[in-house]
Amino acid sequence: xxxxxxxxxxxxxxxxxxxxxxxxxxxxxxxxxxxxxxxxxxxxxxxxxxxxxxxxxxxxxxxxxxxxxxxxx
Numbered sequence: 298x299x300x301x302x303x304x305x306x307x308x309x310x311x312x313x314x315x316x317x318x319x320x321x322x323x324x325x326x327x328x329x330x331x332x333x334x335x336x337x338x339x340x341x342x343x344x345x346x347x348x349x350x351x352x353x354x355x356x357x358x359x360x361x362x363x364x365x366x367x368x369x370x
Contacts, residue, residue: 302351305365307340309358320357329353 310320317336324331329350331339338344346354355362 301342302346302365303340303342305367306336306354306358309360309364310336310340313358323357324350324353327353327357329357 310317315323317340318333321331321333321336324336331350331353335344339346339350351365352362355365
């Protein structure tokens with residue numbers, strides 16, 4: 298079992314039919330200064346995320362905060 302937040306971000310981003318660039322733009326509009334490159338790094342697990350960033354990701358992706366922490370089976 299794994300808690301891969303980056304994979305979940307990618308899943309929900311694709312579910313919402315957003316590009317990394319579009320997601321980054323929406324995050325920046327809501328006060329979270331993540332760039333397209335940073336979103337990509339989060340998705341592949343190369344960059345750690347802060348609680349603030351996770352909160353904003355959940356808000357913009359319109360998912361429950363806990364959905365990003367759920368264990369994969």
